[in-house]
Amino acid sequence: MTDGLLVLQVAADTTGAYRDFPVIGSRAAIWIAAEIHLMFAAFVLGVPIFAVVAEAIGIFGKDQRYDRLAKEFTRLLLIAYSATAIWGAVLVFLLSTLYSKFWAYLTAIFGASMWAYVALFFVESFTLYLYYYGWDRWKYGRSKLVHLGLGILLNIWGTTVMFIADSWLTYMMTPPRDITPQTAPTSIKLWHAILNHTWMPINIHRLIGNVVFGGAIVGAYASYRFLAARTDEERAHYDWMGYVGNFIAISALIVLPFAGYWLGREIYQYDQSMGITMMGGFMSWLWVIQAFLIAVLFLAGNYYLWVGMGRIPGAERFRPYTKWLLVVLVLGALVWGTPHTMIADSRELAAMGGSHHPLLGALGVMSAKNTAVNLMILSTFLSFLLYRRANIRQVVPWARAGTLIQAGMFILAAGIVLFFGIRGYFVEAIVRIGYSVYQVGAVLACIIFVTIIDVLMARGAQSLGAIQWGKMPPRSQYALFILAVTFTWLMGLMGFARSGIRQHWHVWQIMQDTTPYAATPALGYAAIMISTCVLIFLSLVGFIFWLGGLAEKSTFVPAVSPVEAPHVGD
Amino acid sequence: MWATNLRIIGIVLGVLALYTLIANKIPQVQSEVPHALTLGANVTPEQLVTAGDQLFHGAGGCIACHGLGTRAPNLLTDEKGQGPIGARCGKREAGKDCKAYLYESLTNPRAYVVSGYEPIMPEMGRTLSPQQLWALVAFLESQGGTVDVSGSDIPPTAGPGAAAAPSGGGPGKIANGSTDAMTIIRGAGCLGCHKIANEGGAIAPNLTNVGSRLSQALIRESILKPDAKIAKGFEKFAGVMPKTFGDQLTGAQLEALVQFLSSHK
Numbered sequence: 001m002t003d004g005l006l007v008l009q010v011a012a013d014t015t016g017a018y019r020d021f022p023v024i025g026s027r028a029a030i031w032i033a034a035e036i037h038l039m040f041a042a043f044v045l046g047v048p049i050f051a052v053v054a055e056a057i058g059i060f061g062k063d064q065r066y067d068r069l070a071k072e073f074t075r076l077l078l079i080a081y082s083a084t085a086i087w088g089a090v091l092v093f094l095l096s097t098l099y100s101k102f103w104a105y106l107t108a109i110f111g112a113s114m115w116a117y118v119a120l121f122f123v124e125s126f127t128l129y130l131y132y133y134g135w136d137r138w139k140y141g142r143s144k145l146v147h148l149g150l151g152i153l154l155n156i157w158g159t160t161v162m163f164i165a166d167s168w169l170t171y172m173m174t175p176p177r178d179i180t181p182q183t184a185p186t187s188i189k190l191w192h193a194i195l196n197h198t199w200m201p202i203n204i205h206r207l208i209g210n211v212v213f214g215g216a217i218v219g220a221y222a223s224y225r226f227l228a229a230r231t232d233e234e235r236a237h238y239d240w241m242g243y244v245g246n247f248i249a250i251s252a253l254i255v256l257p258f259a260g261y262w263l264g265r266e267i268y269q270y271d272q273s274m275g276i277t278m279m280g281g282f283m284s285w286l287w288v289i290q291a292f293l294i295a296v297l298f299l300a301g302n303y304y305l306w307v308g309m310g311r312i313p314g315a316e317r318f319r320p321y322t323k324w325l326l327v328v329l330v331l332g333a334l335v336w337g338t339p340h341t342m343i344a345d346s347r348e349l350a351a352m353g354g355s356h357h358p359l360l361g362a363l364g365v366m367s368a369k370n371t372a373v374n375l376m377i378l379s380t381f382l383s384f385l386l387y388r389r390a391n392i393r394q395v396v397p398w399a400r401a402g403t404l405i406q407a408g409m410f411i412l413a414a415g416i417v418l419f420f421g422i423r424g425y426f427v428e429a430i431v432r433i434g435y436s437v438y439q440v441g442a443v444l445a446c447i448i449f450v451t452i453i454d455v456l457m458a459r460g461a462q463s464l465g466a467i468q469w470g471k472m473p474p475r476s477q478y479a480l481f482i483l484a485v486t487f488t489w490l491m492g493l494m495g496f497a498r499s500g501i502r503q504h505w506h507v508w509q510i511m512q513d514t515t516p517y518a519a520t521p522a523l524g525y526a527a528i529m530i531s532t533c534v535l536i537f538l539s540l541v542g543f544i545f546w547l548g549g550l551a552e553k554s555t556f557v558p559a560v561s562p563v564e565a566p567h568v569g570d
Numbered sequence: 571m572w573a574t575n576l577r578i579i580g581i582v583l584g585v586l587a588l589y590t591l592i593a594n595k596i597p598q599v600q601s602e603v604p605h606a607l608t609l610g611a612n613v614t615p616e617q618l619v620t621a622g623d624q625l626f627h628g629a630g631g632c633i634a635c636h637g638l639g640t641r642a643p644n645l646l647t648d649e650k651g652q653g654p655i656g657a658r659c660g661k662r663e664a665g666k667d668c669k670a671y672l673y674e675s676l677t678n679p680r681a682y683v684v685s686g687y688e689p690i691m692p693e694m695g696r697t698l699s700p701q702q703l704w705a706l707v708a709f710l711e712s713q714g715g716t717v718d719v720s721g722s723d724i725p726p727t728a729g730p731g732a733a734a735a736p737s738g739g740g741p742g743k744i745a746n747g748s749t750d751a752m753t754i755i756r757g758a759g760c761l762g763c764h765k766i767a768n769e770g771g772a773i774a775p776n777l778t779n780v781g782s783r784l785s786q787a788l789i790r791e792s793i794l795k796p797d798a799k800i801a802k803g804f805e806k807f808a809g810v811m812p813k814t815f816g817d818q819l820t821g822a823q824l825e826a827l828v829q830f831l832s833s834h835k
Contacts, residue, residue, distance in 0.1 A: 177797045177808060227574045269808070273692035276634055276641070282599040289593055478581055485585045504603040509696060513603075520601035527593030531586040538582060 017101040018515050026098040027517035028529065033094050035492055035533040036540075037087035039213075041165075042206070042491065043541070044080050045158045046214025047073050048128075050248060052151035059144060069241055070151075072548075073218060074132045079544045081125060099515075102506045108185035109193050110168050117164045124157035159207065166202045167194040172507050173498065174198045174270045181510050197270040201263035202498075208256050213487055215249030220484035221545055223477035226470075236470035242480050243308065247384075249483065250301040254377050254447075258440055267501070274508070278501045285523055286497055288339050293490045295333030298376050300479045300486070302329060305383045307476040313465025315390035321382075328379045335372035338364040362425075370436045371421030374443045378414060381447050385454060392461035402457045406450045413446035488537060492530035500526070604629035609701045609724055615708060615717040622709025625702055632706075635691070642691065643684050646713050656715025669718055672707045674759070678812060681759025689763065693812060700725050744818050751830030754823055758815065766834070774811065775801040781835040790828050793819075 021029035051070040058067030096103045107114065131150045138147040174197040179188060222242035229235040268275035277283060306322045309315035338360050362368065385406075396402070420435040427435075502508050504518040512518070604625065609617065626632045635642035645655040652658040659668040663682060666674075674681055676698075679691035694703060701724055708719040744757045755761060761770035766777045780789065791798055796811035819827070 178795070224578065227578070228571060269805070271692070272690040273631070276690065277601070277631065282601045282631075282634070285596045285599065288596065289589075292592065293589070478577070481578060481581050482585055485582050486589075489586070489589055500601070503601045518603045522598035522600040523596060524594035524598050527590045531590045534586060535582075 017099075019098050019100070021094070021098055025517055026094075026515065029094055030091070030098065031529050032533055032536070033087060033091040035495060035530070036537050037084065037091050038495065039488060039491065039533070039537040040080055040084040040087055040540075041162070042210045042213045043217055044077055044084050045162055046210035046212070047077055047080075047218070048151065048154050048158055049211050050214045050218060050245075051077075052148065052155055053248075054244070055148055055151055059148060065237070065240070069244065071132075071135050074128070074135070076221075076544060076548045077128060078132060079547055080541075081128060083540060083544065085121070099506070102511060102513075105185050105507070105511060106168060106172075109171070109188050110190065112190055113164050113167065113194070117161060120157055120161045120164070124154065124161060127154045127157055162206060162210075163199075163203050166206065167196070167199055169499075170196050170198040170202050173274075173502055174267070175507055175510055177270075179510060183510075197266050198263060201259070201266045205256070205259040205263050208252050208259050209491065211252040212249050212256060213491060215245045215247070215252065216484045216487040217245075217541065219245030219249060219480040221245075223480040224545065226472070226477050227474060229470075232470050239469045239472050242477065246301060246304055246480060246483065249487065250297075250380065250384075253297060253301075254380065257373060257377075261436065261440075271508070274501050277503065278497060282520070282522075283497060283500060284339070286493065288337055289523065289527075290490065290493060290497075291333065291337035293486055293493065294373075295329075295337065296486050297483060297490070298329055298333065298380055299326075300482045302326075302380055302383045304476050304479045304483075305387050307473060307479070309387060309390055310473075311468040311471040312387070312390040313468075314392070315386075318386040318390060321386065325379045325383055329376055332372040332376040332379070335363050336369050336376075338368070365425070366436070367421050367424030367432060370424075370439055371417055374417045374439050375414060377443055378410065378417070378446065381450075382410065385450065388454065389458075391464045391467060392458060393464060394457045394461050396457055396459060399457055402453050406453055409446045409450050413442045416442035485534065485538070488534045489530055492533055493526075496526045496530065601631075602629040604698060604702060609705070609721065613721045613724070615712075615719065618705045618708035618719055619712045619717060621702075622705035622707070622712075625698070625706055626709055630694070630698065630702070630706060642687055645710060654714040656711045656713040659710065659715065668711055668715055669707060669723075672710050673703065676703050676706060678759050680763055680812075744815075744823065747820060747823070749820075749822050749826040751826050754819070754827055758818070763811070775804055777831060777834065779834060781832040784832075786828050786832045789831050790824070793824065793827065 018026065020026050024032075051073050054066045054070040054073075058064060058070065127150060131147070131154050134147055134150065138144060171193050176192055176196055179193075219242050222238045222245055226235055226238035226242060229238055264275070264278070267278060279287065302325065309318065309322075394402070417439045420438050424432040424435050500520045503520050504513050505511065506513050609621070632645075636645045643649045643655075647654060649655075649658070652661075655672075656668070659671050662671050671682070677693060677695040679693060680689045683689045694706075698706070704719050704724050708717050711717045711719065744754060748754060748757070752766075755766065760766075760777075763774035764770050764777045770777075784792065788799070794813075794816045796813060797808055800808045815824075
């Protein structure tokens with residue numbers, strides 16, 4: 001760091017570099033605007049993925065319910081887009097007025113991409129209007145496929161918009177190493193700045209995260225409508241919708257940790273000290289909170305499935321297994337939440353008996369945590385599998401052998417996970433890190449092959465009775481609310497982690513934050529901010545849902561023949 | 571319906587309150603901004619130690635690794651029977667006193683990587699000013715040793731990155747301006763990461779036959795702009811090699827080094 005930094009700092013410290021926001025301060029104002037904009041953005045990016053997949057299932061599976069489900073959600077998008085744009089504008093105005101020097105720096109580098117962003121947002125909005133308002137006009141034959149194409153196009157625009165915005169924030173985190181404080185921003189090539197270390201990992205992580213988020217919000221919407229339903233038909237429809245939302249959210253959640261692992265690895269490779277700040281520095285406690293939240297997600301998601309098995313004839317065969325699944329999930333959550341390398345003062349170290357707890361310290365290392373989370377994922381997948389098979393009896397001649405092979409795959413995957421988990425204690429860190437790939441590979445292979453076998457085995461299966469959609473106790477719907485709130489809160493928390501590891505830098509080691517708010521706050525303050533943002537967001541989403549209900553009557557479909565009611569994935 | 575709505579609101583608020591409460595109950599650690607120090611020529615050792623103590627336990631971020639005994643050596647407590655850092659720093663490198671060793675460990679941490687630990691420490695000169703660096707040196711010396719940092723060590727005014735070596739900064743201060751290539755290589759700490767013949771580390775490309783792989787121009791570029799081209803297989807260490815050799819080496823030293831390395835075929 002050199003004279004260039006000093007020049008920038010002097011410039012930043014001059015009058016006009018920063019302004020303060022009344023009462024809550026400029027950092028809190030930016031925090032709220034950015035967070036709520038991001039939550040709406042995740043909603044309007046995640047739900048179209050959800051909608052277009054549902055529409056495709058409707059078309060190719062010839063099931064109208066999925067088509068109506070897709071349309072119901074696209075209607076909500078119209079209002080949500082406005083909210084996203086409004087909060088985006090608020091964020092830009094706040095940035096340009098409160099952090100004008102920093103904003104000037106960013107625009108000097110990314111100006112051209114900002115224009116492209118606006119243009120694409122414009123195109124995306126009009127594609128959405130065509131998609132929604134053309135729904136009934138392009139309903140049959142080839143025109144329906146064209147309509148589906150519009151939905152895909154909508155997702156392409158949305159994803160591109162997100163990728164552009166991601167380049168700005170990832171540049172702030174991991175600017176290319178050849179850029180120094182004295183590098184004139186106008187001399188930085190746009191594509192060079194975009195292609196920074198964390199750009200693509202963040203893109204992928206957010207893409208998957210948006211699907212999770214979209215599914216969770218869909219689930220919450222469905223549960224609200226379920227609880228408010230006046231007829232059995234309506235209740236059955238929203239019960240089914242809640243199941244679909246939960247299925248998508250949990251399915252995507254299972255993949256999300258792998259994307260997060262890639263992002264974390266890139267951060268470490270870019271700057272070890274940044275990685276250490278994130279995982280073991282002042283943010284170390286954040287991961288204990290994250291483990292708690294993910295435990296809530298796993299438990300609530302599984303609980304919803306287990307309660308849901310009460311409305312499936314034949315599911316009672318599998319009920320005895322749920323307590324063992326619960327044991328694995330709880331034990332896994334406890335291991336994952338075990339602190340290890342935490343910042344502690346000498347008094348705390350003395351109380352603990354060393355830098356690590358003598359007994360629990362062994363459970364806090366990555367070997368144990370990776371093992372725990374992979375077993376939790378396997379358990380959740382098993383819950384889904386039992387749910388899928390609850391009301392059928394396979395009739396293919398190899399059904400017994402197939403089930404045994406499936407069981408063998410579960411045992412093999414769990415064995416591989418445990419083997420590398422234990423072996424990880426006896427090898428060097430660089431070797432141990434590689435083991436997580438084997439663990440993840442075993443779990444993914446198990447999920448893929450067991451699913452394929454299950455689909456093949458279900459051919460011509462004998463039904464043991466219809467799924468009684470709508471016959472769900474209200475407590476199951478509250479579990480969906482808890483899922484949605486937890487997902488949203490977790491998104492806020494991880495956003496704080498990503499942004500907070502820059503510490504007192506606007507742009508890591510290039511442009512320093514010299515405001516009175518430059519210190520990165522502790523988790524307690526961050527939690528209050530996150531909860532405030534989540535509350536504002538959910539209130540606005542609730543308002544949007546209410547508006548959606550005013551605009552059009554519910555599109556729930558008449559009851560289909562219960563026996564034909566398929567599971568997602570059939 | 572009102573009862574259902576109230577129940578939903580209650581659940582949402584309850585969940586938010588629970589998460590907020592838990593996050594407020596755990597230890598609250600804030601990442602502080604390193605405060606600029608204005609230490610004059612008359613600064614006392616006690617003032618330096620106090621400032622260093624605050625940095626070490628606060629904005630310097632040192633305790634994230636040092637003190638845990640896993641990521642980096644313990645500095646304030648005994649390390650493998652050698653005592654705290656102030657007691658052992660003078661014995662770490664032959665011909666280097668405690669002050670010089672600690673200062674170089676802060677500004678060029680890969681020069682001396684303690685056996686059994688990874689080279690993960692960032693160059694503190696990038697984020698801390700010389701005043702702050704010297705305050706840290708004084709604090710570390712005070713841990714079992716004698717503080718010999720004084721105001722004369724600290725340059726009058728400078729920001730982060732303007733770090734001066736113990737006896738002053740600028741070109742020629744590596745290996746006291748020697749143009750003997752191996753002296754420069756040892757003095758600059760290259761062997762902390764690179765290997766030449768049978769000497770040195772293995773986390774950066776082996777330089778034993780570097781002349782057969784790289785032209786003189788590329789060797790020169792790699793010294794002055796280490797991240798311009800990253801050797802295959804070492805991508806994960808991009809950013810590790812200091813970019814300060816252009817300021818620290820004299821022209822004669824740089825050319826001696828280039829000639830020496832290019833002759834190793």
